Amino acid sequence: MSAQVEHKGTQAHLPPHPEKATMESRNKVLGFWFLIGAETVLFACLFGTYLALKDSTMGGPSTEELYQIPMVALATFILLTSSLTSVLGVLGIHRNNIKQVKLWFWVTVVLGAAFLGLEIYEFFEYVHEGHTFTSSAFGSAFYTLVGTHGSHVLFGITWIFCLLIQLSRRGLNMETAPKLYVASLYWHFVDVVWVFIFTVVYLMGKVG
Amino acid sequence: MSRGKHLGRLLFVFSMIALLMAGCEEPAKSVLDPQGSTGEEQLTLIKISIYIMAFVFAVVMVIFIYVLIRYRQKPGDDSIPEQVEGSTKLELLWTVIPIILLAILAVPTVATTFSLAEKPSEEEEALTVKVTAHQYWWEFEYEDYGFKTAQELHIPKDKKVYLKLTSRDVIHSFWVPALGGKTDLNPGQTNTMTIDAKKVGTYEGRCAELCGAGHALMNFEVVVDEEQKFDQWVAQRQEPSSQPQTAAQERGEEVFSQNCMSCHAIDGAELERKGNKAPNLTGFGERDKIAGVLENNDENLEKWLKHPDKVKPGSYMPSFDFLNEKDMKSLKAYLQSLE
């Protein structure tokens, strides 16, 4: 194992897998996987809290009454699609095709924003129906879990947005490419968490 | 430093400790001297584990001391010892033996865990008491007999007592070391526990879960009587003598109704309301302790009434130092007359 750290700077020819090419990028990717591990545990705890408290509605609307599956399904569809587009973006990195990278990551950001918009709209609806953060233990647990996910989405789109700016200024190089790769890893993680939320919170909430 | 000096220090420490242990006072409430079957079962397990663990500790210490004496580097000896990698046999040995020892401990552990959790059967005719913990006092409700009392849990000798434990505010823990281990009292949840006592006497109880400023003084007593005497006590509680007899006591009742009634209740007294925020004071004159801490006498009662917060930090009881001397005296007389 060689610990050479090479800085190629702005170089036209990217290696086929820039995220594995240098010690620095390997560290970055591995470290990020560990961070995802930690985040998984964090979400697991919030899921546990939600499951323990979801029936404590204190006279407010129950999960069956509250959730509207069609809208949430649409949000799910949008988020899953954005995961796909980020994969296309990463494929662009591997092909060293900056146009493809830019296009697909921009689509990812837009889809992420659309998802966030739907979620905020959904929260407004719920608050309208008397399901608020402070109305019951169920409310607190619900907004904490779904809201934490939402804030991850917000962080994700801001992050990718910043990387897109860097991409425009500096082009695709040994610095920007691993960053984008890591951001797409993060984006997949946020998606996977949402799949669990969709199943555990919404679908299981409807079934009762 | 030479090995002799080091060992000397070790020996010094342990001998000093042993000496001190021998000379210390008799503890009033000890896990090691249980007076009920729950405590006895627990002590049995404590003993099994101590024996096993003492054996383990002894083995380690023998090897340890031998190694330290035998293999210290002697002056002038610069030879390099053999670099042993390890020994599969030894590794197996000290994996298997601990597993066996732990299995020996695990079997009675699991058995006792389940037996302690059992509810007393119908034939045992257990006495059921609902225990509610408050910051920083204990309420005991005898559901079968329809009365409540505070700070003193009276139980008959040789009878199972089934406790239903809950809390009104924060988490507390019910502990009477001589009768058995702890059970937490959680708000919104009822835990249960069975105890009994084989000897007449008074046993100290403590709150064992940090519950706020007055935690250290949230004491209570378990009073164990012969069954007959216990029945008398129950009858007395059901028909308490709470009527003032003298003029001073009558004035005392008035002072009570003006100042204390909104929080405290006295069964059988002619009061407009029965407060339930603070301990039920029926039969107060017969209690051993004031607020679970002070010996019940006139002087202490005044101390408590005047500055509850000084006696028990964090106590919710307001200070009554504004009462004039006569009222204070009457109030004390009335409270002490309650039987």
Place this chain on the structure above:
Amino acid sequence: MATLVILIVFALFLTAIWTGGYDKQLLNRFRSHWLWDWITTVDHKKIGILYLIGGAFFFIIGGIEALLIRIQLLVPNNDFMVGDTFNELLSMHGTTMIFFVAMPLLFALMNVAVPLQIGARDVAFPFLNSLGFWLFLAGGILMNLSWIFGNAPDAGWTNYVPIASNEFSPGTGIDYYVLGLQISGIGTTMGGINFLVTIINMRAPGMSLLRMPMFTWTSFVASSLILFGFPPLTAGLFLVMFERLFGANFFDVAMGGNPVIWQHLFWIFGHPEVYIVILPAFGVMSDVISNFSKKRLFGYTSMVFATILIGFLGFMVWAHHMFTVGMGPVANSIFAVATMAIAVPTGIKVFNWLFTMWGGKIRFTTAMLWAVGFIPTFVMGGVTGVMLASPPADYQYHDSYFVVAHFHYVLIGGTVFGIFAGLYYWWPKMFGHKLGETLGKWHFGLFFIGFHLTFFIQHFIGLYGMPRRHFTYQPEDGLTTLNQISTVGAFFMAAGTIVWLINIIKSARSAIPAGNDPWDGRTLEWAISSPAPEYNFAQLPQVRSLDAFWFEKMEGNKKMIPAEPLGPIHMPSSTHWPFIMTIGFFISGLGFVFRSLEVGVLGLILVFLTMFIRSFEQDHGYHIELDEIEKTEKGANA
């Protein structure tokens, strides 16, 4: 009012950054100051020293708190520090000692030793490493500010709700706890990730996993425990914070909440935490015992697997802290048996240490004395641990002084002894000179005797019916003499600590160079100069065996065989952004404590702003040129 002050400070601070950035002279004056060098350092050895200073500082604070507790318990019905004040003392003592003493001091040792032991030039994330330190310091300072600004946390280090809720702990005490731990927790998680990646990716050629020194192994397992153990605490702290600050209802029974959720989250973190602080100490002991017995660690492979097993089982046993909560006999039995199972790998370790010394040539240096004192002490803590694992017996021990005695045997007898052993052992590698051996032995003697005086007796105090966290006892309880002995012991420990501090100052004054390899070492860190040069290894070493340096010495080589030709070495540049980001977190924490959301959010904005700047910064570090390396190496060997 507080909000205003913070806002002004914040504005001044922002002005300072933006204007100062253009005022070259001012900035140059900053930059040439020696403090700037430490604030901006990303060198793991310097960060290790910073962790040491921070940890030692909080050790003194936590120690003073302990002494005050012991003074209060000197006589029955003492009114020196009662009620809330006592609860604040015990809460701050516990929290400080675990989070701001044990962990940073272990991080100090890990930072100093791990990269050197695996033959790495640096850690994987020097930036995060520096950030981790500053966040720890900010969290510690934030929490201790509570002493100055009114009330300190008073719900124990376990911070159980509902006593930690607004209703039962009004004021800001608990908020300091929540935010202080949250901030330092982020730092700790980063530190954990940093060491995981460093150990996986940056080992020298030939340094296979099963050639890593035991300390590196235990640091690795402890780091993975941090990685998976801290998020439950983070989640739990968020819940408490939301409940206290934003009126959420996770724990309020009246609103359908359940206070036991916090206990679960806390102990899912809390039990792995126990192993986070004990495993690296095991590692230190393994290295020290092997080194001063002049023998290879006995049963190295089984030691490695025992460590991994302990780490794994550490996640399965959290509910043994909750036997009295009322989980029912089934859950209690399962967790009891799982807990007992941990005794097996721990026993393996103890016997392997004994057999490492068996047949060796034991040198009783101070470091070795700590290791030797550790064995019986830790075994005592271990056996009481097994006793506690049995629920029916635990109903009696739980929350009594027996438990207090148990965990101090493990945390002091294990972790603190381990830290002291490690400090005496690696001091020459950190500072270039040894700590004095004579004073060191006094330090050990006083501390060791004081420790056993204080805590051995507490087993009995517990069995005689004294619950923990009680600020007093009654004269008729028969606990007076026992408590007095315990208090006397605490002062012995304090005296030992003072001797240690004197030792540090004295040996720094004389600063007798210790040389590269003062202990006849076995592992890679002893193959380079003391203190280690900033690039650690001029040439990465070729590792050919466990105890790589010892192997070369036995082969007759004085140095490691290099795995690469001498060349310029790339180094990361120093950066002030971790410090600035930490200030953002600190402001945010303080803002939330004072219930000023604006300031809290402003602080977070500063955090994100620095992240943004950092992301756009193009900094490729610098190279140390060949002639400079040659000069340094010659100087070190002269």
